[in-house]
Amino acid sequence: MNRWGEKAVYALSVISCMMLFGSVATLLCYLLIKGLPALNLGLIFGSTPVGDALLLKRQVFDGIFPAMAGTLALILLAITIAVPLGLLAGIYMAEYSGRFTRNVFGFLFDLLSGIPSIVVGLFGFSAILFLHHHVSEALVPSLLVSALSLAFLVLPYIVKTTQMALETVPRQTRVTGLALGATKLQNIVFCLIPESFSTILGGIILAVGRCAEDTAVIMLTGAVASAGLPNSLFKGFEALPFYIYYISSQYADQAELNQGFGACIVLLLICATLFILAAIIQRKVKHTLLYRH
Amino acid sequence: MIKRAMVAMITLCTALLVTLPVHANDLDRFAGLSGDLKIAGGTAHIPVVKEAAKRIMTLNPNIRITIAGGGSGAGIKQVGEGLIDIGNSGRRPSSKEIGTYGLALHKWAIDGVAVVVNPANAVTALTKDQLGRIFSGEITNWKELGGNDRGINLYTRDESSGTRSVFWKKALNKGDIALSANFVVSNGAMKTAVANDPSAIGYMSAGFVDQRLTPVVLDGVTPDAASIRNGSYKVARGLFSNTRGEASGLSRQFIDFLLSDQGQAIVKEKGFIPVK
Amino acid sequence: MSALVCCLLVLLILGFMIVTGLPLFGQSQAMDLLTGAWSPRNNLYGIAPMILGTLWISLLSVTISFPMSLGCAAYISVLGGHKKATVMKGCVQMMTGIPTIIYGFVGVFLLVPLIRETAGRGSGMCILSASLVLAVLIAPTMILFFIQSFDRVPRSWLDAVDALGGSRVQKLVYVVLPACVKGIVTGTVLSFGRALGDTLVALMIAGNAVQTPNSLLDSARTLTSHIALVSAADFESMEFKSIFLCGAVLYLITAVVILGARLIEKRGNHE
Numbered sequence: 092m093n094r095w096g097e098k099a100v101y102a103l104s105v106i107s108c109m110m111l112f113g114s115v116a117t118l119l120c121y122l123l124i125k126g127l128p129a130l131n132l133g134l135i136f137g138s139t140p141v142g143d144a145l146l147l148k149r150q151v152f153d154g155i156f157p158a159m160a161g162t163l164a165l166i167l168l169a170i171t172i173a174v175p176l177g178l179l180a181g182i183y184m185a186e187y188s189g190r191f192t193r194n195v196f197g198f199l200f201d202l203l204s205g206i207p208s209i210v211v212g213l214f215g216f217s218a219i220l221f222l223h224h225h226v227s228e229a230l231v232p233s234l235l236v237s238a239l240s241l242a243f244l245v246l247p248y249i250v251k252t253t254q255m256a257l258e259t260v261p262r263q264t265r266v267t268g269l270a271l272g273a274t275k276l277q278n279i280v281f282c283l284i285p286e287s288f289s290t291i292l293g294g295i296i297l298a299v300g301r302c303a304e305d306t307a308v309i310m311l312t313g314a315v316a317s318a319g320l321p322n323s324l325f326k327g328f329e330a331l332p333f334y335i336y337y338i339s340s341q342y343a344d345q346a347e348l349n350q351g352f353g354a355c356i357v358l359l360l361i362c363a364t365l366f367i368l369a370a371i372i373q374r375k376v377k378h379t380l381l382y383r384h
Numbered sequence: 385m386i387k388r389a390m391v392a393m394i395t396l397c398t399a400l401l402v403t404l405p406v407h408a409n410d411l412d413r414f415a416g417l418s419g420d421l422k423i424a425g426g427t428a429h430i431p432v433v434k435e436a437a438k439r440i441m442t443l444n445p446n447i448r449i450t451i452a453g454g455g456s457g458a459g460i461k462q463v464g465e466g467l468i469d470i471g472n473s474g475r476r477p478s479s480k481e482i483g484t485y486g487l488a489l490h491k492w493a494i495d496g497v498a499v500v501v502n503p504a505n506a507v508t509a510l511t512k513d514q515l516g517r518i519f520s521g522e523i524t525n526w527k528e529l530g531g532n533d534r535g536i537n538l539y540t541r542d543e544s545s546g547t548r549s550v551f552w553k554k555a556l557n558k559g560d561i562a563l564s565a566n567f568v569v570s571n572g573a574m575k576t577a578v579a580n581d582p583s584a585i586g587y588m589s590a591g592f593v594d595q596r597l598t599p600v601v602l603d604g605v606t607p608d609a610a611s612i613r614n615g616s617y618k619v620a621r622g623l624f625s626n627t628r629g630e631a632s633g634l635s636r637q638f639i640d641f642l643l644s645d646q647g648q649a650i651v652k653e654k655g656f657i658p659v660k
Numbered sequence: 661m662s663a664l665v666c667c668l669l670v671l672l673i674l675g676f677m678i679v680t681g682l683p684l685f686g687q688s689q690a691m692d693l694l695t696g697a698w699s700p701r702n703n704l705y706g707i708a709p710m711i712l713g714t715l716w717i718s719l720l721s722v723t724i725s726f727p728m729s730l731g732c733a734a735y736i737s738v739l740g741g742h743k744k745a746t747v748m749k750g751c752v753q754m755m756t757g758i759p760t761i762i763y764g765f766v767g768v769f770l771l772v773p774l775i776r777e778t779a780g781r782g783s784g785m786c787i788l789s790a791s792l793v794l795a796v797l798i799a800p801t802m803i804l805f806f807i808q809s810f811d812r813v814p815r816s817w818l819d820a821v822d823a824l825g826g827s828r829v830q831k832l833v834y835v836v837l838p839a840c841v842k843g844i845v846t847g848t849v850l851s852f853g854r855a856l857g858d859t860l861v862a863l864m865i866a867g868n869a870v871q872t873p874n875s876l877l878d879s880a881r882t883l884t885s886h887i888a889l890v891s892a893a894d895f896e897s898m899e900f901k902s903i904f905l906c907g908a909v910l911y912l913i914t915a916v917v918i919l920g921a922r923l924i925e926k927r928g929n930h931e
Contacts, residue, residue, distance in 0.1 A: 097829040104739055107731025108748070111803075114796050115755055118766045125769075150445060152438050198922065205850075205914045207857025209884045210907045214676065217904075223467065231422070231467045304759030307859040310888060315424070315452035317434055319441065326420060327450040332761045339765050339864060341572025343431075355762050366757035370750075461897075537783035542889055543700045563697075563709075563871035566785055566879045569889065581776065581783050 122355055129353030135159065150319050155354050157320050161234075161328040162361075164321045165309070166302045168238035169245065174295060177246050181253020181291075186279055204247035212311035215240035219312070232313040235324040240308045245298040252294025256287035293373030300365040304358065306332040331358050410646035411443050413637045418446035421634045425459015426472035426546055427570035428495055428589035429623055431654045433472070436641060447634065453570050456546030460487070463628055469635045471626045474546030474589065488630050491622040492642040493656040496590035497551045498607040498619075499600040500574075504582040507531040509601035515555060518585060521562030526583060538565035539577050539586035547571060550621040551587045555602070590620075591655035613657050623656065693905055698870040705902040709872045711909065713880035716787050716873050717862055718855035721794035725855075726848055729799045733806035738832045749807065755800040764864040767793040772865060779877050785867030788876040793861050802851040809843025810836055846921045853917035857910065859884040883910050 136144045137153030144151045151157055184193060184200075215236050222230045260283050268278035284291075315327040316337055331354060338351030423433055430453060437449040454462070456473035463471025464485030474495070477487055499515060501507060507529045510518070517523045518536060527533045540561050541548040552558060568574050574588040579596040590607045593599045599607050602619070611617035625642065627635050641647045648658040696706020732752070736745045771793060776784025813836050821831040837844075859882075867879025868889060881889070883906040890903050 097827060100829045100833060101739060103727075104731040104735040107728040108735050110728055111732055111796065111799050112748075112751070115758075118758075118763070118770075118796075121766055121770050122762065150441055152442075198918075201918050201922065202915055205853055205857070205918045207859065207884055207910050207914065209857075209859040209887050210910050213887055213903065213907045217676065220465075223465070228466050300757055304761065306761050307884070307888065315450045316430070317437065317452075318450040319448055322448070323420075326448070327422065327452065332759060335761050335765055336860065336864070339768050340568065340576055341427075341570055342576060343572065351765065355765055358759055359762055362757050362759055363754070366754060370753070535781045539783075544890075564869055564879065566783055567868035567870070567881070567889065577783075580773065584783065 119359075122352060122359070125349070126352035126356040129349040130356060134350055134353040134357075147320065155331065155334060155350070155357065157318065158329040158331045158334040158354070159357070161314075161318070161321050162303055162331045164234060164328065165238055165241065165330055166299055168234065168324075169241035169302045170295065170299055172238060173242035173245050173249055173298065176242070177249025177298075178253055178291070180246070180250045182257065182279060182284075184250060184254040185257035186275070186283075200247045200250055203243075204251070207307070208244055208305055209307040209311070211240050211244050212308040215243075215308065215312040229325070231325070232311075232327065233323075233325045234313060234321055234328045237309045237312040237314065237328070238324075240312050241302050241305060244305065244308055245301050248298045248301065249294055252297075253287075253291050256290035256294070257283055259290075260286050289372050293369040296365050296369035296372065300362050300369070303361055303365065304332055306330075306336055309333055310336070331361075410641060410644040411439060413640060414440050414444045414447060417444065417634060417637065419448075419634050421447065421449045421470065421638055422452075422468040423449060423470045423472065423625075423638075424452040424454050424462055424468045425470075425626075426456045426474040426623065427453045427572060428474045428547060428591060429472040429625070430570075430572070431591070432493070432623075432642070432650055432656065435650050435654065436638070436647060439646075440638070440641070449638075455542065455544035455570070456549070457544030460485070460626060463487070463626055466628060469627065470631075470638065473624045473626060475549050475621055476624065477626060486629055487626045488628075490625045490627070490631065490639045490643070492625060492639070492647070492659055493591075493623040493651045494612060494620060494659060495623050495656050496607045496612040496617050496620045497547055497555065497587055498590040498593050499555065499585065499587050499602055500578050500593060500597045501585050501600055502578055502580075502582045503596070503598050505531055505598065507600075508598055509604070511603055512555060512557070515602065516557065516559045519556055519562065519565075520560045521564060532583075534583040537581055537584045538562055539568055539574060539581075539584055540565040541574065542567055542569070546621070547587065547589060551619060554619040555587070589656075593655070609655075609657055622659075693902060694909075698902075700899065703898070705898045707883065707886065707902060707906055707909070709870050710881050710883045710886045710906065712872055713787070713862075713866070714856060714882040714884070716880060717790050717794065717866060717882055718852055720787060720791035720876070721798060721855045722848060722852045724791060724795035725799045725802055725851065728795070729802035729806060729847075729851075730844070732799070733803045733810060734832050734836075736803070737807045737810040738836055739828050752800045752803050756804070760797065760858065760860045763793050763797050764860045767861065767865045775877075782877040783867060783879065785865055785879055786877045787866060787873055787880050790862050790866040790880075791876075793865055794855050794858060797858065797861060798851045798855050801854060802847050805847030805850065806840070806844060809840045809847065812843070813839045842924055842927070846924050849917055849921045849924070853914055853921075856913060856917070857884065859888055863888050 132141055133154065135154045135156050137151050137156070139149050139151045139154070143149040144156055184196060188196065216232060219230055219232055219236045264282065264286055268282040273281065309330055310333055313327050314330050314333040318327050318329050321328040335351055335354050335358065338347060338354065342348040342351060430451065433451055437451060440447055441449060456475055459471035459473050460477050460481050462468045464481070464487065477489065481487060482489070499510065505526065507526055510529070514523065514529060519538060523529065524536055525533065526536055538561070552561070566577065568577050568586070571589045571592045574586045575592050575597065578584040578586045590599070590612060593607070602617070605611050605617045607617045607619070612620050625639055631639050642651070643660065648660050651658045693706050694711070695708045697704050698706055698709060736748050736752070740748065767789065771789050772784040774784070775786065775789045776782065817835055817839070818831060821835055826834070862882040863885040866882065866885065868881045868885055869879035870881055871878065873880040887903045887906050890899050
């Protein structure tokens with residue numbers, strides 16, 4: 092390879108870096124320029140006094156407070172459902188499964204993590220429709236249905252993080268407990284889990300971020316344009332990403348569009364905070380966990 | 385300046401004082417009620433329904449009203465299947481739909497379907513024949529209609545839309561819509577799309593038309609409140625709220641409120657034509 | 661244990677799709693639906709235009725994203741200095757956390773008008789716009805995959821190049837890239853799967869027309885947007901069956917993609 096060839100390869104790689112970082116930087120700057128002016132208390136609470144809104148005395152109509160509360164409720168629910176299941180499944184995969192089951196289940200979890208989120212949403216919607224027809228008329232797309240579908244969506248993340256965290260515990264640590272006479276279960280609960288706790292927690296936080304940003308699942312399973320604060324599992328709800336989607340296609344005036352930009356920044360901040368938190372806890376984020384949309 | 389503001393404030397307060405008792409009466413029906421009301425379907429209805437819901441929920445926090453879009457077809461199907469309480473539609477449900485689901489119809493406003501273009505477009509009047517040829521994809525450049533030399537970008541709605549079905553029947557005489565047309569999901573989205581695209585043409589609820597886009601004069605008639613009311617603008621329809629079986633409970637009260645003086649005032653304020 | 665439950669759930673989805681979709685296949689309508697046009701008014705519920713739209717958009721976005729990602733990954737793990745590379749890697753990891761909806765939102769208001777004005781025709785909502793945004797969206801994942809596979813190249817090989825007085829570029833071209841072909845292919849295939857499954861970007865930017873696309877500036881609809889757009893409230897309607905078929909097709913392609921990636925990876929391990 093001659094000098095020029097070398098230079099060309101180097102230049103191309105620098106150019107590709109500049110292209111990628113340039114476009115993402117443009118995206119973020121554009122968002123900041125458009126959204127910062129809208130970033131104030133009015134964006135969140137509309138014309139309702141802040142105190143009244145927080146104490147739930149009065150409802151917020153023009154702000155994104157209900158959407159933020161909806162997203163929060165959604166995350167809490169989905170994570171509460173997904174974490175125990177995922178943790179158990181991860182422990183099983185790492186500690187109890189045989190070679191064959193590990194392979195088969197590993198493939199199934201990969202498959203599950205590869206399913207487009209809209210298909211998960213479609214499944215949630217069909218399932219609730221089925222129940223609505225055959226079990227009870229009261230069952231309709233709602234917060235609970237969305238949370239269940241979302242839990243299903245993030246389950247493979249949690250399983251995989253847990254599995255990987257446990258598998259990477261050093262052999263010495265692993266056998267010490269057993270050598271001291273601990274049972275297998277005791278060893279897992281008192282040695283292995285605490286040892287890999289930070290990795291697992293990081294994975295869970297990333298799953299939270301996934302729940303916060305997902306739109307495709309909730310738009311089929313219960314998110315609505317206007318609902319007020321969430322107060323029941325069996326009703327429709329508002330959510331931040333859905334609000335942004337809704338605004339993007341049907342803002343009524345410039346003020347509403349600016350609110351959309353403001354909401355984007357809020358969502359971005361939430362996701363970035365979660366991400367940095369996860370990175371700090373985990374120190375080294377395993378990117379394979381992030382593969383998935 | 386301050387003086388003028390004061391005057392304005394006082395006028396406003398007086399106006400409020402004068403009108404308040406009347407309004408309070410219309411909202412009184414919700415006093416002491418509680419529960420949920422799920423509304424979905426027609427997207428033309430959303431501004432009115434949202435405003436009504438806001439007033440009701442401000443007065444009575446025990447009532448929760450959720451509003452979603454989806455289009456008239458979805459509204460009719462969902463209320464028929466019992467997924468929601470009120471299914472809005474921007475067209476009269478077909479007799480088959482009424483029969484299958486046992487729907488009760490409540491028409492609370494009249495609305496036109498206006499053909500709209502971007503304000504930058506020089507073409508502001510069309511004949512029905514031209515419109516048909518534009519939407520079938522036969523005419524593809526604004527130049528052929530006396531406008532700038534730009535390709536025509538068609539925007540349409542999906543089959544679930546009541547606006548589409550009214551437009552298709554009454555403006556296109558059931559003619560084809562070219563496959564190349566972009567799809568948007570609601571009246572609001574149509575407004576956004578056409579307002580942002582200089583060579584766009586689309587159709588939407590006349591109540592949604594504002595200065596961000598130009599309503600096209602169709603066969604010499606401008607789609608405005610007067611021409612829709614007196615019937616000279618032909619592409620018009622009613623806005624319906626449908627319930628499965630006769631409306632009862634909160635649904636009944638909500639529909640009655642839409643038909644009350646205050647409800648009809650909201651209808652007018654949002655650009656639609658009251659039925660009373 | 662709960663792993664069993666989860667796996668059963670996966671199978672349940674698949675089973676549910678098959679059972680609900682079964683009537684379709686029984687009536688030999690399936691082929692019509694897979695290859696036909698979409699026009700509910702004429703009782704045509706084919707999803708062929710959506711399958712094509714999906715393939716166009718995801719293939720194009722991978723095509724755009726691949727060289728860009730390869731270049732970035734090469735810079736970060738081989739060509740660039742250590743300090744710069746660490747910072748850049750951190751940034752790339754952060755990028756994976758940007759919500760999809762934000763890419764879509766900015767795409768609608770920034771990229772679409774730009775493409776419309778530059779192209780001089782069309783509405784700007786087209787395959788090209790959607791693919792560009794998707795390319796940026798999938799790039800971080802692809803880069804991280806590539807870096808991971810670059811880092812697996814044995815240290816001793818790299819030291820050997822240094823010892824022979826080879827430059828960084830020579831290290832990349834003669835040692836790292838040939839050793840990582842499989843990793844690169846796997847990463848690309850998985851990113852393709854991700855581009856395929858994305859809903860929001862295509863829904864917001866691609867225009868959603870139900871035509872068979874002919875050019876990059878044509879508006880198109882993907883399978884995922886089709887599911888989001890067609891609202892159906894009962895199992896019996898053809899609309900519902902049609903979106904179910906979309907779901908099944910997506911499921912199938914994803915399964916093939918993942919199976920493919922796993923096979924490639926396995927083969928790599930044996931050598």
